Structure formats: structure tokens, C-alpha cells
Amino acid sequence: MFIFALAVVFKLLSIQFVQGDKYRELADERTIKNVVIPANRGNVYSINGNLLATSIPKYDIRIDAITPSTARFEKYLKPLSDSLSKYSGKPSSYYQKEIRKARANKNRYYLLARDIGYSDYIRIRNFPLLNLGAYKGGLIVEQTTKREHPMGGVAERTIGYERFDEDGNVTRPGIDGAYGIKYLRGTDGLRLKQKIGKGQWKPIADYNQVEPRDGYDLYTTISVNIQDIAHHALLQQLEYYEADHGCVVVMEVATGEIRAISNLGRTEKGNYYEKLNYAVGESHEPGSTFKVMALMAALEDKVVDTSTIIDTRNGRKTFYGRVINDSKHGGYGKISAARTLEVSSNIGLATIIDEAYSENPKKFINRIKGWSLNQPLGLPILGEGQPVIPEPGHKLWSKNALPSMAYGYNLRLTPLQTLTFYNAIANNGVMVKPTFIKEVRELNKQIETFDRAIINNKICSDKTIKETQEILKNVVVRGTGRSLYSPYFSMSGKTGTAKTEYWMDDWEENPRYVSSFAGYFPAENPKYSCIVIIHKPSTKKGYYGADVSGPVFKRIAQKIFTDTPIIDEVQSLKVKDVEVEEEFDSYFKTAQTYKTIMPNVVGLPLMDALALLENMGLKVQSQGVGTVKSQSLDKGLKIKKNQTVVIQAS
Numbered sequence: 001m002f003i004f005a006l007a008v009v010f011k012l013l014s015i016q017f018v019q020g021d022k023y024r025e026l027a028d029e030r031t032i033k034n035v036v037i038p039a040n041r042g043n044v045y046s047i048n049g050n051l052l053a054t055s056i057p058k059y060d061i062r063i064d065a066i067t068p069s070t071a072r073f074e075k076y077l078k079p080l081s082d083s084l085s086k087y088s089g090k091p092s093s094y095y096q097k098e099i100r101k102a103r104a105n106k107n108r109y110y111l112l113a114r115d116i117g118y119s120d121y122i123r124i125r126n127f128p129l130l131n132l133g134a135y136k137g138g139l140i141v142e143q144t145t146k147r148e149h150p151m152g153g154v155a156e157r158t159i160g161y162e163r164f165d166e167d168g169n170v171t172r173p174g175i176d177g178a179y180g181i182k183y184l185r186g187t188d189g190l191r192l193k194q195k196i197g198k199g200q201w202k203p204i205a206d207y208n209q210v211e212p213r214d215g216y217d218l219y220t221t222i223s224v225n226i227q228d229i230a231h232h233a234l235l236q237q238l239e240y241y242e243a244d245h246g247c248v249v250v251m252e253v254a255t256g257e258i259r260a261i262s263n264l265g266r267t268e269k270g271n272y273y274e275k276l277n278y279a280v281g282e283s284h285e286p287g288s289t290f291k292v293m294a295l296m297a298a299l300e301d302k303v304v305d306t307s308t309i310i311d312t313r314n315g316r317k318t319f320y321g322r323v324i325n326d327s328k329h330g331g332y333g334k335i336s337a338a339r340t341l342e343v344s345s346n347i348g349l350a351t352i353i354d355e356a357y358s359e360n361p362k363k364f365i366n367r368i369k370g371w372s373l374n375q376p377l378g379l380p381i382l383g384e385g386q387p388v389i390p391e392p393g394h395k396l397w398s399k400n401a402l403p404s405m406a407y408g409y410n411l412r413l414t415p416l417q418t419l420t421f422y423n424a425i426a427n428n429g430v431m432v433k434p435t436f437i438k439e440v441r442e443l444n445k446q447i448e449t450f451d452r453a454i455i456n457n458k459i460c461s462d463k464t465i466k467e468t469q470e471i472l473k474n475v476v477v478r479g480t481g482r483s484l485y486s487p488y489f490s491m492s493g494k495t496g497t498a499k500t501e502y503w504m505d506d507w508e509e510n511p512r513y514v515s516s517f518a519g520y521f522p523a524e525n526p527k528y529s530c531i532v533i534i535h536k537p538s539t540k541k542g543y544y545g546a547d548v549s550g551p552v553f554k555r556i557a558q559k560i561f562t563d564t565p566i567i568d569e570v571q572s573l574k575v576k577d578v579e580v581e582e583e584f585d586s587y588f589k590t591a592q593t594y595k596t597i598m599p600n601v602v603g604l605p606l607m608d609a610l611a612l613l614e615n616m617g618l619k620v621q622s623q624g625v626g627t628v629k630s631q632s633l634d635k636g637l638k639i640k641k642n643q644t645v646v647i648q649a650s
Helices: 002-018 020-031 070-088 092-104 118-125 130-137 174-178 180-184 224-241 287-300 337-342 346-357 361-370 401-406 415-426 462-478 550-563 578-593 606-615
Strands: 032-037 051-063 110-116 139-148 189-197 200-203 217-220 245-252 258-266 309-311 316-319 322-325 334-336 437-442 445-449 454-456 492-499 513-521 528-535 619-623 628-631 644-649
Touching: 051 118, 051 130, 070 092, 070 110, 070 118, 070 130, 092 110, 110 118, 118 130, 118 139, 130 139, 139 200, 174 180, 224 245, 224 258, 224 528, 224 550, 245 415, 245 550, 287 337, 287 346, 287 361, 287 401, 287 415, 287 462, 287 492, 287 513, 309 337, 309 346, 316 346, 322 346, 334 337, 337 346, 337 462, 346 361, 346 401, 361 401, 415 462, 415 492, 415 513, 415 528, 462 492, 492 550, 513 550, 528 550, 606 619, 606 644
Parallel strands: 619 644
Antiparallel strands: 032 189, 051 110, 051 139, 189 200, 217 437, 245 258, 245 528, 309 334, 316 322, 437 445, 492 513, 513 528, 628 644
């Protein structure tokens, strides 16, 4: 027994003094740890300072029910319960019962409020007992942050986020994801917590060991006004045509700054939301919008000029055993090269490119490569789609590859890559890289600015640029886009209609198309370029680019043009509307004639009737909206001041 006792004493001394540091460290690791406090991510703003994304602090309030002394617990339990009752609406007796139960069960982590905002957090922590703090009152506060988008679903995918799943995998779409690590994330803080059993941890103190440092703020190039215009113009068209998905991008010509980018996809219920960033990530066969590139290559290589006559025959021509058709029944016959683009003749462009480059297709491919159309734009936003420009030796290459490419098949581009080229045409040949970020700030301190980045100082000669600009203007004036023409403001662009999924067996029974329109406005001295892509519209309602995507382009251009004038004088303001003039004359005559006698206001707009009658001293009660259908006082009756009249509108 004496030897056994010595062994026990020896082992105790060994654990205490020889291995003591090791076991104390192990105990601390199991009962005390530093918990990371995520820093608030920086805010994301529009170019005008509107808040697009922000981190909102959220709080969980708990109580360590056994920390307060018995006297203090009994003294403050009812006042605390009364305060919680006023806050939540639950009876005070409910909280008295639950908190007593927590104390009896030695619950040191009882939840009082979850996921509350800062103002509620300040309110609750000042409740009786909790206002004594962690050591006397048992207060436990846990802070987290949540990312919020004040604009809701508008541009949500482009603004983006940084999100981790349970396995630690991270997704970083949009601007928030692209610039999160470098600018937005900030530096995390640390808080010491102690294990209290059942896998639960509570803070040891009510302060942080290391305070988190918030991330920098990003000021994007997005304009909230233009974004709102683009989003709703696209949404309206997608809903009408019951399309699968679509996108819109509006770019400032001179700088390449993206003013709006909307991506909407259809759910099973028929609703639309920002599903994927189609404008950046989805490469597809562009169809007729690529004809501009094809003709420009031929003009620049001087294999044709705009007046060269091209025989498009009767709208049907065979190339290497494959028939190509034009959309017009009977064809266009013999037309100029410029006209082939205006009317979007597949045969015309295929003929030009095949005759000029069939013996040396690499010459055409190299011209396309010289415009960087075979390379991604190198955007900071993750997931940019890869362009595909086949050449001899490629798996997509065949004898028919060249004529097919001439009218936008057998190759792939993303909407943003296509728009960048059209923007270069509007910018007199200077190709600029699309940019999403204007500057980085810390409060009012400027950290970094982003200037325009030039991809190509001059994509082609001035002659080719001027000729192309004239053709694109004529597309709207007298070509495939003539339904979009307006005499009051000018636009330039190109319609596009491309078959999609045509390799599938059911295409004949269920044809699918991609409708597009790319261009810029105004036609002279362009300010903005824009592209609209709509995938798989209902063919029962329409599928041509001019009918489906063109109206979206026009609606956006009109609203930007009138809401944010880009020329000194809008000519349409000078145009007299005969109907409006007559309506005003009638109103003015009535206002001058009737002073004390009830006029007939039936047929007048409700707002005009209200103004007229109230100016006569009547008290007006109106029902409905629109045009007045009836009035409670008959025409010609003598009226008194402050007399009541009821008017109903439809």
C-alpha cells in the first residue's frame, strides 16, 4: 500500500509539474477558444452613390441563467419579463416561467431574441438584469453579419455575393464576389469564448479580443436609373413573349463603363429573376449581329466595297451541297453589299465571304482574331463565357464553315463580347474594355480609381468605320429595324435572329430561336451602346429580332434619351400634338366661361376636372381614375362656394 501511495503521489507530481503545461493547454483548447468575428464587408454603391449591397449586423441575445445571484435574479426577473413581453407581445408570465426553468436546468445559454437589428439589440441589452452585463446579469451577445441588397432583385446577380457552404466551398458571382478578397472582405476579429457543456460556447467577456476591420467600399459604374429602365423593359418583353431567359447591357461608349446589366431567367411558375449572369457567362451563336463583323472584314480587306453588287437570287442558294435561305419570300435579287447588311441577307453575306476567302480562309479568321473576338475580355467577374472562332483544323471546321460564319453560325460569342465590338464602332474604332468599378473608398478617402482600359486603339480604317456607321443607321431607317425608327431621336444597330438547339430531333415540331438587337444611340455622336438578347420566345407571338428584342432597345433608348437628355435640345418637344392642343383649348374655354354655373365635365380627364371645379370654389369628391363618366350636379345649375360635387371616373 505504501508503494502504491508513492506511485500515485509521483504520478500526480509528474502531471502537475512535468506535464502540467501540456495538459493545461489541452484543457484550454477544449474549454476556451478564440472565435472568429467576421468583419463587415464593404458597401457596394452605384455611380451616383445609391446603396446596392451592404452588410447588416444581426444579433442573438441570450442569458446565462445561473450567473446572477439569487437575490439579483429574484429582484429583476419580473421587470425583465415585463420588458420582454412589451418587446415580443408574449405574456410576462411566459418569460418568468421559461427563465425560471432555464435557471433550474442550469441553462447558461437561454435564447431571448434571435437575428435582431442594432436598434433592437440596444433596446434589449438595456432591459433590467441584462443591463448589468455579462458577469452580474448573465448577458450573452452574439453578432453576425448578413448581406442585403436594398434594390432587391434588380441587378442582384451582377452585384453578386460571396457565400460559403457547409463544406467550405465558396461561390463568388458578380462584383461582390470578384472584388471581395481584395477590397470588400476586411479583416476578421477575435472573441474569447468558453465551453459550457452540450457543445455550447459563451463569450467570456462582453468585448472583443481583436476588433474586426471593415472592408473598403466599392463604387460601381452602374446607374440606378438606367438599371431600372433596362430591368423593367426586359422583364416586360420576357413576360409577353413567355421567353426562357434574356439579358440587357447598356455601356457608355467613350469609357466602356457598364451603366446597366440585367439578366432574367424564367422559373417553372413563369416568374423571372436574376438566375445567372447570361450577359457575361453565356456564349451562343450570335446570328445576324455577327454579319456586321463579316462585312467589316471584307470592307477592310478591300475585297468588296459598299456599292459592289451581290446576287442574292430568289432567296435560295446552295453552298457546298447545303441550302441557305433568306427570310424574304422570293429573295432580294441583285443588291449592293451595303444593302445586304441592311436587309440582313444570309445569302448576300455568305456569298461575299465565300467568294473572297474560300481560297484563303485564314485571312478572314486572322481579321476576326485581330479584333480579339477569339479571346475572352478578361473581366474580373468570374465565369466569363469562352468565345469560339473555328479555323481550319478545328473540329467545327468544314467547307460550309466559312459561309455559315458569315451570317453568325458555327461560332460563339457572349452578349458582352458582341456589345464590346459594336461599342467600338460607335467609338470611331476605339475598342474599350467593359468596366464595372469606378473607384474604391474608405469612407471619404479614395483608395484606388479605375480608368478606361483600351483593348484596341483602332480596329479598322476610318473609311470602314464611317461606312459601317452609315449602314447601321440605315438598318433602322429602311432595313430590318425600320419598325423601330423614330423621327425624333436616332438609333443605329443590327437585328439578329438565330436558330438554337436546331440539332435536336424535335426542332421542326418545336422551333427555338434567339432574338437579338445590338447598337447604339443617338446615331450621331453616340453616348450609349446597348445589346438585348432574348432566348426562346414563344414562336406563336414572334421571334424576329426586330419584333422581340428591338422594342426593348428602343424603350431603353427613349427613356434614357428623355430622362437624361444627351443633347441640348430634344426636337420632339417642339412637335405639336393636335389632340392635346384641342383638349387644352376646350379646358381653357370652359374655365373662362363657367364661374358660378356648373359646367359639363363628363369626358374630361379626372385631373383636369378636379382642377377646374376646385378653382371654381367647389368641394370635389372623386371616385375612380381616368375619364369622368358622371357628375352629381347637372350642367347649368347655379353653384355656391364650398358646395360639394361628386364626380365618377372610369
